[in-house]
Amino acid sequence: MRRRTARLRTLTMSAALALGASLLLAPGPGAAAAAEPPPATDYCGDNCADILPPGANGGATLAEILSHRAFGTRPPHADDQLGPYDALSSGYPGLTDDRLTEFFNDASFGVRADQVASVTRPRDDVTITRDKKYGIPHIQGSTRYGTEFGAGFAAGQDRLWLIDLFRHIGRGELTSFAGGAPANQGLEQQFWPQAPYTEQDLQRQVEYIKSTQGERGKQAMADAQAYIDGLNAYREKSKNGRYFPGEYVLTGKIDAITNAGEIEPFKITDMIALASVVGGLFGNGGGGEVESALSLLAAQQRYGVEKGSEIWETFRARNDPETVQTVHDGTSFPYAGKPEKARGTALPDPGSVAREQLVHDREGGARKGAGTAEDPVRVPKRLKPLQGLFDDGVLPADLFGGAAANPAQRKGMSNALVVSGKHTASGHPVAVFGPQTGYFAPQLLMQQELQGPGISARGVSFAGVGMYVQLGRGQDYAWSATSATQDITDTYAVELCAPGGGTPGKDATHYLYRGSCTPMEKLERKNAWKPTVADSTPAGSYRMQVFRTKYGIVTHRATVDGKPVAYVSLRSTYRHEADSIIGFQMLNDPGYVKDAASFKKAAENISYAFNWFYADSRDTAYYNSGANPRRAKDIDPSFPVHARQAYEWQDFDPADNTSAQTPPAEHPQSVNQDYYVSWNNKQAKDFSAAGFGMGAVHRGDLLDDRVRGLVEKGGVTRASLTRAMAEAAVTDLRGEQVLPELLKVVRGKPVDDPRLARAVQQLEAWQKAGAQRRETAPGSRTYAHPDAVRIMDAWWPRLIEAMFERGLGSGLYGSLTAQLGVDEAPSAGHGPTGAHAGSAFQYGWWGYADKDLRTVLGEPVRGWTEDAYCGGGTRDACRDALLGALAEAAAEPAAKVYPGDASCKAGDQWCADAVIHRALGGITHRAVQWQNRPTYQQVVEFPRHR
CATH class of the missing domain: 1.10.439.10 (Penicillin Amidohydrolase, domain 1)
Known part of the structure; x- marks a missing residue:
């Protein structure tokens, strides 16, 4: 070397x-010539x-x-x-x-x-x-x-x-x-x-x-x-x-x-x-407690309090025994788990929740459907052809996924x-x-x-x-990081009050803080604009307004046990x-x-x-970092909590938003484990992540399976580890991890319909070839199994609905899918950074589907209901439901599966998946083949040490 x-x-x-x-x-100022420093070895x-x-x-x-x-x-x-x-x-x-x-x-x-x-x-x-x-x-x-x-x-x-x-x-x-x-x-x-x-x-x-x-x-x-x-x-x-x-x-x-x-x-x-x-x-991690409360209420309304709570916890999967973990030696790091008997939980009255209004006083171009631009900023004539360079805005609306229903899953x-x-x-x-x-x-x-x-x-x-x-x-x-998403954000229900007495309404701007009726702090941002060469939106203005309390920012209004409250969001890194x-x-x-x-x-x-x-x-x-708040005893961090001193973070001081935090020894950590993988999966046993999605199938499995195989074989090199990453980066998680079970159910009996039989054969061939979404050759812009990929993209949302909606009921199914989207394929126009963002398969129902299919097949399952949802638990009925969804998917043309956008024509499968650098200025770049891969990436192997 x-x-x-x-x-x-x-x-x-x-x-x-x-x-x-x-x-x-x-x-x-202050510049001074100095001796050249010694070289860095x-x-x-x-x-x-x-x-x-x-x-x-x-x-x-x-x-x-x-x-x-x-x-x-x-x-x-x-x-x-x-x-x-x-x-x-x-x-x-x-x-x-x-x-x-x-x-x-x-x-x-x-x-x-x-x-x-x-x-x-x-x-x-x-x-x-x-x-x-x-x-x-x-x-x-x-x-x-x-x-x-x-x-x-x-x-x-x-x-x-x-x-x-x-x-x-x-x-x-x-x-x-x-x-x-x-x-x-x-x-x-x-x-x-x-x-x-x-x-x-x-x-x-x-x-x-x-x-x-x-x-x-x-x-x-x-x-x-x-x-x-x-x-x-x-x-x-x-x-x-x-x-x-x-x-x-x-x-x-x-x-x-x-x-x-x-x-x-x-x-x-x-x-x-x-x-x-x-x-x-x-x-950041956490948040979304109001949405969690609404989905719990939906489960309880469908099944009753006891059974509904049990079903909700199954889907929440706070500590799924089958999920991939970064620290995989069994070491336990308890955090943010479910207490045996929760205190202080503040569930809203059904139908009472309303999101706090943010935008007020819209004028001109801030109004939906505003008309032609007037009074634009003066621009030299020679620049006029550039009108429209940024007509959709300097930044796209879904740049970072928009306001997701569950903030814990934005990133x-x-x-x-x-x-x-x-x-x-x-x-x-x-x-x-x-x-x-x-x-x-x-x-x-x-x-x-x-x-x-x-x-x-x-x-x-x-x-x-x-x-x-x-x-x-x-x-x-060398060092690097992945987003951890542990719960460092909580929601408190502050009881509203009227100064001087009286009955407050849900829009009240005073609240009880440690027994005193305290005014909320109103914060505003007034923005106005004129159209420019970079933006043809008509001149306009609006005002953003939020209310701040000592327990955080108001996000919702509701009633709890008939009393008006404001739900407020408090994260430990706020003011820090x-x-x-x-x-x-x-x-x-x-x-x-x-x-x-x-x-x-x-x-x-x-x-x-x-x-x-x-x-x-x-x-x-x-090491897992984060300002993890030390909560009061028996607080359930998945739901809103009453804003009372007994339920506050320990040693909470609102002046600078400080509190006691879990000591470093309680954070997931390890030295010289045989290997580590992380793709935003669960950190360790008993360490509860914020939000839904840490289930039996996770994109971390794409790494874990490959790296474990390399370690068992021995002799790992920089190239072999890079190959493992790169192969995972072009692999469809659903095709590798769930399609085998789907095919077992579907193949339980002969598929008589020729069209369905053909679709099943195509899916089988794709799965055996590695379930990849990769070009046949550099620059071909064509996948080796394009029809199978199209069928899977069209089938997945249909099969999830066919498996779960009837058993859960449309209300609960809708509530749970609002918590956790059913799919995040490369071509999807959603996810952490929107469409064409590379990152895919972070959140979805693949773990639920995998467990339910194994239940139908009579295979071992941990952390799931006794009876399957698909087909009411019977294999034949489940098969019929899956085949019905498959028939619809196979018949859907590419132009509908990939409807096109500003960058791609309808039906262009490769382009729908492709990574496109979103212009934040005047320079744009060509689309490239999809890869589910870090944006910045290091490959390191140090042969020496100081």
């Missing part, structure tokens, strides 16, 4: 010019690789956007990682360790001298070196401030427009910033109510970190300020140099002719707003495969892991390397909060959006993380709900 000692080389001016580099000399050699499509460069000037629109050209490094990423779906069967760099980047530290494309020095104490191949920024600072300043400056170069978008989303001001398209309205309406902060709230969170987190907290905020300073330095230079992102012209922020206009300066509080969006997307992404050195060919651990954050142009994540005092890491960070690498590698270790910065600071610090134990200590400081994975040359480790 070749040993590499890498350094980020600071070139002289003459060397830089000789290479054709662009050198920006801009010493800022890279203990991975050539064994670390990564990939992030479409490309590192997420910026485009107006000229580049116009050229892209007219001629299809793209800025350098905008899409050069898309091809290798796409190719793995077809190329994985022949993958070897030597061929990994055909599909991944070399993720070594530094840039070799012959690979330097440009060098930028925004201050004397920092250098940003970009490589020729992918243009990734390698930032080396001789001072801590300079390092972080450089990180902010590079973020401006690569993601200025995106960062600006997301700070406005976090503040609930997207429409005022980017136009009133329905998609933009939907986004701010989705995110702002989760974290409706005032400027004082945001600043208080900054001060909280400084005052409560010791020296690391003070350093973190100093690093954040340096990052903001660097971002602002680039903002000013790009504006003065007229090379700022062209979207500022297209949305009317800057005049293309006069350069009049402004890019608002960034503030440290913007990072808190950004963090609330990122955390809300990928690091849940990323996967990890980690194998202990005991089972690898080299004797060193191997890991293939990364976050599945959707596909956007530019990407939400950005690549960077940071080298400076107390910082040594390479990987990715979310744009705008990138003062540290959030997922990546250090000198001799950036506290996790301490954990990331530790993960980037080579002086802190030196082994598995110190890695777990760092992960303990991350408040959001994530599963963290670690590998170095000797050890593997897993």
Whole structure:
């Protein structure tokens, strides 16, 4: 193995010019020349690789956007990682360790001298070196401030427009910033109510970190300020140099002719707003207790209280004994389970629940069906042909799945495969892991390397909060995460009251807090917009309004035992959006993380709900992070709870939303288990996830089955583990895990109808071939078994209805399907990030179907009802129901199964599944073959350790 000692080389001016580099000399306040730091030793050699499509460069000037629109050209490094990423779906069967760099980047530290494309020095104490191949920024600072300043400056170069978008989303001001398209309205309406902060709230969170987190907290905020300073330095230079992102012209922020206009300066509080969006997307868990209560009431109405509660618990599957688990050695980590006798549960009176109104005073383009645009922002005539560039809004309405019925299931992404050195060919651990954050142009994540005092890491960070690498590698270790979705959000029923006495109505704005009638705090966001080149929505305005209590944000109104209440949502990370910065600071610090134990200590400081994975040359480790509240005794977290002091989180203080939390030892964790897999599945025995869906069949099975097989065989390599991931990424979960049972039932007797017999044969052939949705050859845009895939896509929702609706009753069936959608195929227009998002098979009824079919077949089943729902429990009746649904599915033409959208023609199966990068600006990219795979991904195997 070749040993590499890498350094980020600071070139002289003459060397830089000789290479054709662009050198920006801009010493800022406090800049000071310093001795060049010693090189960072890279203990991975050539064994670390990564990939992030479409490309590192997420910026485009107006000229580049116009050229892209007219001629299809793209800025350098905008899409050069898309091809290798796409190719793995077809190329994985022949993958070897030597061929990994055909599909991944070399993720070594530094840039070799012959690979330097440009060098930028925004201050004397920092250098940003970009490589020729992918243009990734390698930032080396001789001072801590300079390092972080450089990180902010590079973020401006690569993601200025995106960062600006997301700070406005976090503040609930997207429409005022980017136009009133329905998609933009939907986004701010989705995110702002989760974290409706005032400027004082945001600043208080900054001060909280400084005052409560010791020296690391003070350093973190100093690093954040340096990052903001660097971002602002680039903002000013790009504006003065007229090379700022062209979207500022297209949305009317800057005049293309006069350069009049402004890019608002960034503030440290913007990072808190950004963090609330990122955390809300990928690091929250829980919520949905009102919807759970409604489905329980539906079950009780159908079957009576005792039987209905039993059936509801069966579908809730809080601790399904058959589900795949990350910690699979039987270790128990009890959390958020069902108490034997619950206290304080506040179920609503039937028919009394109403969702709180968010939007008020709609005017003009905010009204449904508003007319023609008037008084648009002035745009030069030569830009008029671009009208319609973003006609559907800068961001699509279903960008993050919309407002799902159960908030606990809005997200849940990323996967990890980690194998202990005991089972690898080299004797060193191997890991293939990364976050599945959707596909956007530019990407939400950005690549960077940071080298400076107390910082040594390479990987990715979310744009705008990138003062540290959030997922990546250090000198001799790597780490990654998956969304954990454990329950850190609860719903309280606050009793409404009338000040001075009297009887309150359901719309009352006062509530009882520890015996006192207390006014709710009304928070508002007023947005108004004019049409721009980027948005043809008519001028309009509206007002968003939420009420905040000491127990959280009002989400619903109802009555409980005849008394009016407001249901409010309280999550433990509310008012603590950036506290996790301490954990990331530790993960980037080579002086802190030196082994598995110190890695777990760092992960303990991350408040959001994530599963963290670690590998170095000797050890593997897993730790589940999150601010898990310590609840009062015998509280059932699946349902709303009365807002009384006896039922509050232990040591609850509403001033900063603090409470007692479960200690680190009670979080699921492990060191050197034979292997770990995670695809947002259950963490460990007795650790109850939020919401429905952790059942007998989970997409985690696609990984677990394959990795377990590799471990049993031994000699695991980077290539073999990558192949396991890639094969799972193109496999239909239903076809691999449930179709065998379906075929057993259907084949119980001969299928006489020729059309049905043909459909069954096609499904059998597909299942035997691996139930994959993969091209016959690179670029063919055709699956090997297209008819079988079409039949399964059409059959699944029909067969679930045929199996369960009659037995459950339409009311309960509808309530349960609102809790957990029946399907999430690649072509579905829903899910964590909407259509064409890659991520699939996260939530669905496949586990229910599998258990019920095994019950029908008389096979062993744990954690299910005694009698099957399908066919009333009889095999023949179940078979008839399945065949009836299959007949309808087989007859449904492709044009109806895949109805088409703005990107695909009706009936185009490949395109319906395809991954399409959603444009967040003026540059778009080609569709690529479907892969259910992390967006950013690392493949690592460290041969040495410090």
